[in-house]
Amino acid sequence: MAKVGKEELLHIAKLSNLNLKEDEIDKYLLNLQDILNFANIVNNANVEGLNITIGFNQNENVFRKDEVVVFEDNEALLQNAPEKERNMFKIPKVIQ
Amino acid sequence: MNITKLTVHELQEKLASGELTSYDITKAYTDRIADKEKDVQAFVTDLSEEALKQASIMDEKIKAGEAKSKLSGIPIGIKDNICTKGIRTTCSSKMLENFIAPYNATVMEKINDEELINLGKLNMDEFAMGGSTEYSYFKKTRNPWNLNKVPGGSSGGSASAVAAELVPWALGTDTGGSIRQPSSFCGVVGLKPTYGLVSRYGVVAFASSLDQVGPITKDVTDCAMLLNIISGHDKRDTTSVDNGDKDYVKALKNDVKGLKIGVPKEYFGEGINPEVKEKLQEALEIYKELGATVEECTLDIADYALATYYIIACAEASSNLGRFDGIRYGYRTENFKNLKDIYRNSRSEGFGSEVKRRIILGTYVLSSGYYDAYYKKAQQVRTLVMQEFEKLFSKYDVLLTPTSPTVAFDIGSKSDNPLEMYLADICTVSVNIAGLPGISIPCGVDKEGMPIGMQLIGKHFGEETILNAAYTFEQKIKFRENYTPEFKGGAK
Numbered sequence: 001m002a003k004v005g006k007e008e009l010l011h012i013a014k015l016s017n018l019n020l021k022e023d024e025i026d027k028y029l030l031n032l033q034d035i036l037n038f039a040n041i042v043n044n045a046n047v048e049g050l051n052i053t054i055g056f057n058q059n060e061n062v063f064r065k066d067e068v069v070v071f072e073d074n075e076a077l078l079q080n081a082p083e084k085e086r087n088m089f090k091i092p093k094v095i096q
Numbered sequence: 097m098n099i100t101k102l103t104v105h106e107l108q109e110k111l112a113s114g115e116l117t118s119y120d121i122t123k124a125y126t127d128r129i130a131d132k133e134k135d136v137q138a139f140v141t142d143l144s145e146e147a148l149k150q151a152s153i154m155d156e157k158i159k160a161g162e163a164k165s166k167l168s169g170i171p172i173g174i175k176d177n178i179c180t181k182g183i184r185t186t187c188s189s190k191m192l193e194n195f196i197a198p199y200n201a202t203v204m205e206k207i208n209d210e211e212l213i214n215l216g217k218l219n220m221d222e223f224a225m226g227g228s229t230e231y232s233y234f235k236k237t238r239n240p241w242n243l244n245k246v247p248g249g250s251s252g253g254s255a256s257a258v259a260a261e262l263v264p265w266a267l268g269t270d271t272g273g274s275i276r277q278p279s280s281f282c283g284v285v286g287l288k289p290t291y292g293l294v295s296r297y298g299v300v301a302f303a304s305s306l307d308q309v310g311p312i313t314k315d316v317t318d319c320a321m322l323l324n325i326i327s328g329h330d331k332r333d334t335t336s337v338d339n340g341d342k343d344y345v346k347a348l349k350n351d352v353k354g355l356k357i358g359v360p361k362e363y364f365g366e367g368i369n370p371e372v373k374e375k376l377q378e379a380l381e382i383y384k385e386l387g388a389t390v391e392e393c394t395l396d397i398a399d400y401a402l403a404t405y406y407i408i409a410c411a412e413a414s415s416n417l418g419r420f421d422g423i424r425y426g427y428r429t430e431n432f433k434n435l436k437d438i439y440r441n442s443r444s445e446g447f448g449s450e451v452k453r454r455i456i457l458g459t460y461v462l463s464s465g466y467y468d469a470y471y472k473k474a475q476q477v478r479t480l481v482m483q484e485f486e487k488l489f490s491k492y493d494v495l496l497t498p499t500s501p502t503v504a505f506d507i508g509s510k511s512d513n514p515l516e517m518y519l520a521d522i523c524t525v526s527v528n529i530a531g532l533p534g535i536s537i538p539c540g541v542d543k544e545g546m547p548i549g550m551q552l553i554g555k556h557f558g559e560e561t562i563l564n565a566a567y568t569f570e571q572k573i574k575f576r577e578n579y580t581p582e583f584k585g586g587a588k
Contacts, residue, residue, distance in 0.1 A: 009456070016414060016459045017421070018452055019444040031453055032460065034515045039403040039461075042473045045480055052475035053482060055305035055335065056291045056531025056556065062334035076181075076198035082428030089424055092434055 004032050099124035100261035104318040107170055107264060111158075118158065118169025121264075122151035122213055125171050129215070129262050135243055135583055137235045138257040140176045141184050141217040147171060150213045157211075167321075168211035173263030175254050176217040177224055178309065179298040180204055183214070187300050188232035189222045191420050191427045191446035201298025202330045203267060203309050210325050215263050219253030222448045223417065224274055224302045226250050227520050230511045231450045238507070239282060240581035241546055245504040248278030254312045255282040259581050265313040265322055269299060271306045272405050273499075273524025276536035279312055280499035280549020283538045283579065285319045285566070286312045288524075290557045291531035292337035295330030303412035304335075306405075306528040315576065316537065316567040320344035323559065339557055347560035348567040353387035355565060358492030360395035363523055369502045375540040375548045376498055382572055383496075388565075393492065397484050400477050401526035406518055407461050407474035408529070413451075414458025420446065453514060482530045489555045494565050497523050499536040499549035523551060533559050537566045538575045547579070 009029055013020045020028065071077070074087065083090040099121055102110070110116040126144035133139060154169035163169070174180060177187045179197035181204070186192045200208065207214070221231040229237045229252025237252045239245040240260035247256035251268030255278035258266050268275040270288035279286025287310045294309045301307060311322035324345065329338035359380060364373055380390050422428035422442030429441035447455070461470035488495060500523055510517045527534040532553055539550040550569075554562035 004460075012456055012460050012463060015463065016452075016455045017418075017439045017443050018447075018455065019440050020452075024449070024452075027449075028453060028456060031514050032457060035406065035457060035518070036460075036470075038515060038518075039407050039470060039474075041399055042403045042407065042477050043469065045400045045473075045477045047473065047476035047480055050476045050479045050483075052472060053478040054475065056482070057335060057337060064331065064334070071199075073198055076196070077424075080195055080198070080425035082422060082426075091423055092432065092438065094435055 004029060004036065100128045103314045104167070104170055104264050104321060108166055111169060112166065118151040118154040118213070119148070121169070122147050122171050125215055125263065132260050132262060132583070135238065136240055136256055136260045136262065137237045138218055138253040138260065138262055139216045140186055140188060140219050140234055140253070143183070143214055143216040147213045147215050154211060154213065163211060165210045169213065171213040171215045171264060172207060173215050173218050173254060173257050173266035174204070175220055175251050175266065175268050177220060177269055177300040178204060178267060179300070180214065180217065184217065185300070186217070186234070187223050188220045188234055189446070189448065189451070190233045193233070193427065195425055197298070199298060202295035202332060203326045204298065206325050206328070218251070218257055218266060221250035221252070222451050223300065223413070224250040224269055224271055225413070225450050225454055227273070227277055227517055228511065229253060229278070230507065231448060233448055236507060239504045240583055241283060241504070242544070242584045244506055244585040245546065246281065246507050248281035248500070248504060250274040251312060252278045255279050255284055255286065258282070258284045258312050258314060265311060265318050267309055267326070268312045269307055269309050270528065271302050272409060272528050273521045275310045275312060276499050276524050276534055276549070276551060277521070279536045280538070281504035281547065283547030283575070283581065284312055284314060285316055285535065285537050286310065287319050287323060287535045287559070288527060288533060289323065289327065289559060290533045292335050293327045293339060293533070293557065293559070295328070295333040295336045297330055297332040301416040303409040304416060305412060306409060316563060316570050317345060317348060319535070320348060320563050342560070344559060344563055347564050349564050350568050350571050352383060352565055352568045355388040355494065356492045357383055357388050357390045358393040358488050358495045359390060360488070360495060360497060361392050362394065362396055362398050363497035367501050367522070368498055371542040372498050372502065372548050376496070376550055379539045379550050379569065380496065382569060386568060386572060391492070393488055395484055395488060395495070397481050397526060398522055401481050401529050402518070402522050404474040404477040404481065405521070405525035405529055406457070407470050408478065410454045410458035411462050411471050412458070414455045414462065417451070417455055422446070450514065478529055481526055485530045485532060493561050495553040497551045497553065499523055499551040503542050503546035503548055527553055532556060533562060535562050535566050537570060539569070539573065540575070541579055545582070545584070
């Protein structure tokens, strides 16, 4: 059974694009260990030779024609932007 | 006449006969909201004012013979993770506090095509992650049967609003029990349709292979009516299925003679509250009296299914919630120097603790070194769960279990212990894992007067069978005539 350490938790948080405060680290370490201990019972199930299931009806690809559908209400899309300029989403400079 | 007591099929009759207008009905509900919402706290966005305007317009249309459907002018409540064009869709999260959907979810288009009137957006656990609605960023919804108890979750606002008669019916979503468990806690009817029966387009994704939209209603007839409206193939959701044009109301025969009911004994064992067990046993006797055959069976996958559920749901959530980055919509931090800061700080400040916990767990089980041990294993167990159900459905038409091991619990009693909260989903999650339909209907109350829910599970696309089984039972015990929420207790 895997034991989750602080460093590993911080690594996972980084992969998740989340910062954790000190008190959150302690709490999540406990919670995560608890939940993983429980979740570990999947390893007791006899699944030898069984395929994986992604979803009840998702094991086949569904194809459709690649047709462009124009969404015309740009204004409605942009009204949710935290920051915008001239009809575009604005972000900080990426290339220095 | 007490309008808010009526079911939707009763309202529809009175609307058709001219005894009531859309305005009469809508006004009765907005008055009720003005009176009771302060106790129940079911709404994130209250659209009372707008709804009354629409009702007047609808009455003109009805008068002119221009109404599009038999339900034109009937109000409804919508869970706040279903996109409503021009109206806030928050998922009860700080992340989406000010998000105004630029388009309607397919189910919302269908609701609008029927000319139903939206009374408001209903509270939920943040991003549908929780079983008590305590994880809402905005407020804690209360259970109208006892205001000190949770309404269940994550569709707690929807179930509570229907039970408190703040809306005549509502839409919820169910990823691991989020329609059925709150319906059980609030003494109303809730259906999780077969995966694929209802389009997920425009529903904020939590775990895409498990999520389904479904009805929460006062009785089974209303449930079938609302399913008629929302079901159907949608080319914008490739997982949605064309299942023909069914009229689920026609399936309600009030007859279960010869119906084969399997009762998995594992769902009546340890951990199930004795009073819940007792009521379920009574229900089984009633089914026997009604001519169904009832037989004990084995479905020894409950623990596996629950563990599998939390692995798969969190894995999918960690991926789905990656889109919230503070760029195109949603919360953006004020504290940043570069793009990376925007992503990390916006997410860290915008998500609540349970959501972050699940993203971390999901990322963990997908990360290299653990993928095979957890995620892949869980997907194999998923196959096993489906096979076990298939075996049972070769012998039985429906399976009967409690919806939840307990009745509604006290507000605050589990919110600090995530694992304990997760374990409360033991009866419902396997249905989502296998993509089956499940309905919860009330089957009685405990000594304290809290409702107890019974779950009927059907084969894939077996909605007609479980709706009829639920309907026949409902006609026999007449729960709504015998019990009403009393708004006991008060805000602590």
